[in-house]
Amino acid sequence: MTPLVACVLTVALIALCLYAVFGGADFGGGVWDLLATGRRARAQREAITLAIGPVWEANHVWLIFTIVLLFTCFPPAFADLSIGLFVPLTIALVGIVLRGAAFVFRNYAAGAQGISLVWGAIFGGASVLAPLAFGLCVGGMATGRYAWSSPFAWCIAAFALTLCAQVAAVFLTMEVADAELVGDFRRRALLATLAVAAVGAVALIVAHATEPALFARLAAPRALVIVAVAMLLGAALGAALIGARYAVARILVAGEVVAILGAWFGAQTPYLIADRFTYMQAASGERVLTAFLIATGVGAIVLFPSLWLLFSVFKRAPAPKT
Secondary structure: OOHHHHHHHHHHHHHHHHHHHHHHHHHHHHHHHHOOOOOOHHHHHHHHHHHHOOOHHHHOHHHHHHHHHHHHHOHHHHHHHHHHOHHHHHHHHHHHHHHHHHHHHHHHOOOOHHHHHHHHHHHHHHHHHHHHHHHHHHHHHHHOOOOOOOHHHHHHHHHHHHHHHHHHHHHHOOOOOOHHHHHHHHHHHHHHHHHHHHHHHHHHHHHHHHOHHHHHHHHOHHHHHHHHHHHHHHHHHHHHHHOOOHHHHHHHHHHHHHHHHHHHHHHHOOEEEOOOEEHHHHOOOHHHHHHHHHHHHHHHHHHHHHHHHHHHHHOOOOOOOO
16 A cells, blocks of 8 residues: 555545544434433433534535545545445435434424424434434445345444444533433433444344454454454443543543444455455545645645634533532
C-alpha cells in the first residue's frame, strides 16, 4: 500500500468514526424518541429534540464526505457497491430523508397533537430504518458477496441499531438538567450497553457458523486485538454508567465505536471490499489522490472551526435544576 492510499484510508476511517459517533447519536435519539414511555415520556422527547435539533443536519457532513471520498478515490469500488447494495442503500436514503422531514414537520405541528404524534412516529420509525439499512450494507460488504439479506448481515444491522441507541443514551445523560431524566437515560444507556454486548456475541456466533472466511479474518491477530479493546471499553463504559461518571462514559462510548470500526478495517485489510477489491486495485491515480488530500486539508480549515463554533454555541452542558 502506498503512503498516498494509506493517508486517504486514514481520512476515510476518521470520517466514518465521526459519522458513526455523531450521526449514530442522532439516529439513536430517534430510537429513544420512539420508545419514550412512562409519565416523563413527553419530557424525554422534548429533551431529545433540544439535544439533536441544532446539530443533526451538520452531522451528515461526514456521510457526504465519505461518499465523495469513495467515488473520487476508489471509483471501481464505489460503482460495485452502488450496484451490489442498491436496495439497502436506497432504504437508508429514504430513512434519512423521512427522518429529517418528519423531525421538522413534527416541531411545526406541535400545536396539533394528532398530527404531531403521526410525524413523531415517522421520525422514530425512520430513525430505526436508517441504521438497520446501513448495518445491512456493512454486513453485505463484509461477506464479499453483497449478501445483505443474509443472517450475518441482519445481525450486523441489529448491532448497528443497538450501538446507535447506546451512543445516544450515553450522550443524553449530559444533555439534560433534570435529575429524573438523567436517570431515565442512564438506565437506557446501561440496557443498550448490555444489548450491544449480546448482539455482538450473536453476530460472532453467526459469522462462525455461516461466514467462516469472515470469522477467520476477525480472529486474526490484527483484528482480534482491536475487538478485545472494544470489549474492554464496553465493560469500562458499563462501570462508568453505574458510577454516574457521565463525562467519562461519553469518551468511552466514542472509543468503543472507533474500536469497532477499527476492527472492521483490520479484518478487511488489504481488501476494501472483501475478496473483490484491494485498496490498491480500487485506488485512483496519484494525481487524483494528491488533489483530494489537498482539497480536504483546505476544506478542513473552514469546516472544523465552523463545527467547533456550532457545537460550542448549542451544545453547552445544561445547568442542573435545583
